[in-house]
Amino acid sequence: MLSKINRRSWLKTSVLSTGALAVGAALPAEAISRAARGTASEGKLLELGPFLGEYQPPKFPDLNTLKARLCWNENPYGPSPKAIEAFQKATFKGNHYSWNHLYELIDKISDKEGVKPENIMMGPGSSDLLEKTAMVLYMKGGNIVSGDPSYMSLVNVSKSIGADWKAVRLTDNYQHDLLKMEAAIDTNTKLVYITNPNNPTGTITDRKALYDFCSRVSEKVPVFIDEAYMELAEGGLKSSMAPLVAKGKNVIVSRTFSKIHGMAGLRIGYIVAKEEMLEKIKAITRGGMGITGPSIHAASASLDDVEFQDKCKAMIREARSYTFELLESKGYDYMPAETNFIIFPIPMEGDKFLEKIYEKKVAVRVFQFWDKTWCRVSMGTMKEMKIFARAFEDIVG
Numbered sequence: 001m002l003s004k005i006n007r008r009s010w011l012k013t014s015v016l017s018t019g020a021l022a023v024g025a026a027l028p029a030e031a032i033s034r035a036a037r038g039t040a041s042e043g044k045l046l047e048l049g050p051f052l053g054e055y056q057p058p059k060f061p062d063l064n065t066l067k068a069r070l071c072w073n074e075n076p077y078g079p080s081p082k083a084i085e086a087f088q089k090a091t092f093k094g095n096h097y098s099w100n101h102l103y104e105l106i107d108k109i110s111d112k113e114g115v116k117p118e119n120i121m122m123g124p125g126s127s128d129l130l131e132k133t134a135m136v137l138y139m140k141g142g143n144i145v146s147g148d149p150s151y152m153s154l155v156n157v158s159k160s161i162g163a164d165w166k167a168v169r170l171t172d173n174y175q176h177d178l179l180k181m182e183a184a185i186d187t188n189t190k191l192v193y194i195t196n197p198n199n200p201t202g203t204i205t206d207r208k209a210l211y212d213f214c215s216r217v218s219e220k221v222p223v224f225i226d227e228a229y230m231e232l233a234e235g236g237l238k239s240s241m242a243p244l245v246a247k248g249k250n251v252i253v254s255r256t257f258s259k260i261h262g263m264a265g266l267r268i269g270y271i272v273a274k275e276e277m278l279e280k281i282k283a284i285t286r287g288g289m290g291i292t293g294p295s296i297h298a299a300s301a302s303l304d305d306v307e308f309q310d311k312c313k314a315m316i317r318e319a320r321s322y323t324f325e326l327l328e329s330k331g332y333d334y335m336p337a338e339t340n341f342i343i344f345p346i347p348m349e350g351d352k353f354l355e356k357i358y359e360k361k362v363a364v365r366v367f368q369f370w371d372k373t374w375c376r377v378s379m380g381t382m383k384e385m386k387i388f389a390r391a392f393e394d395i396v397g
């Protein structure tokens with residue numbers, strides 16, 4: 001439990017960081033002036049725009065008319081009814097700031113993760129914390145080592161303020177190439193970022209190999225493990241790297257309520273890290289300040305609703321098996337996903353495929369890497385998966 005003294009000093013740091021928030025606000029200006037001076041950041045100014053605009057939501061005729069919404073890796077069964085009830089009740093206290101409930105949630109999470117409350121920072125979704133970590137670590141440049149392909153939010157913010165991206169291709173069995181990632185680290189490396197299970201591949205990197213990698217490498221440079229989908233993986237949280245934080249390692253683990261808890265629209269997530277690392281991030285954020293009180297209550301209720309989480313995992317697994325079988329029956333390769341999405345190569349130009357599948361009111365994502373076009377389909381309800389199957393068969397046979 002966070003002691004009163006610690007809570008006070010946490011609050012003090014938080015209040016102080018209001019001033020420090022100006023550092024965050026000044027970041028683009030700094031990047032702009034560096035770019036204007038023609039230093040190492042030259043040209044990076046242009047990247048500020050592309051990151052914000054890079055993610056183009058597919059242009060559906062009308063989202064409300066979709067028959068299968070399989071493009072954002074959402075959990076179609078969420079939120080838990082208990083979370084909804086807690087959220088609704090909490091709106092009556094919407095005139096209050098929710099610090100005390102945030103502390104209670106942090107206590108609950110720290111018990112679950114086996115760390116001290118001081119090792120937890122909450123945010124309005126894990127994206128917020130990924131991006132703030134990038135801003136803090138790359139204010140003065142440096143490079144980031146990460147897998148390719150992988151989730152790009154942290155990498156893109158790092159690049160947009162001047163970092164160099166050292167992309168390390170995944171291995172042929174779609175795991176992070178830990179040997180090559182370690183070899184890519186140099187004196188300018190500020191962070192190694194690993195998404196596990198990975199997005200967009202859905203694949204997981206061997207637990208023991210990753211554990212050894214994190215233990216060793218975090219002595220040189222912080223290692224960020226994005227575990228947005230870990231609860232959905234076959235081994236569940238047993239494969240988490242969070243226990244390394246309890247051992248004092250410089251590892252940052254992020255988690256989100258957007259996936260297994262089905263609360264993507266309620267915006268809440270957290271990171272587990274060494275206090276020293278969280279202190280650095282507090283230079284530009286108070287963390288929990290952006291989370292609404294109802295979302296805090298909903299998250300707490302959802303954590304307690306283990307039955308709901310187990311049910312979601314089972315239903316998502318069923319959709320995954322169904323989709324694997326569909327692809328096998330059609331002779332398609334696919335990556336061995338352990339998440340709520342599956343990616344597979346398609347024999348068609350991406351835009352054309354999207355156009356055709358949108359016509360059928362089915363939304364998926366398309367990626368281009370390794371000289372192939374890939375379709376990434378999120379696991380919806382069985383009804384949605386059957387609609388997807390029919391659409392897919394119609395388009396590619």
Ligand SMILES: Cc1ncc(COP(=O)(O)O)c(C=O)c1O
Binds near residue numbers: 126199226256264
């Ligand atoms: C790997 C990964 N990390 C983080 C996120 C961001 O999740 P959120 O900001 O909703 O917590 C996502 C979202 O899809 C993701 O795929």
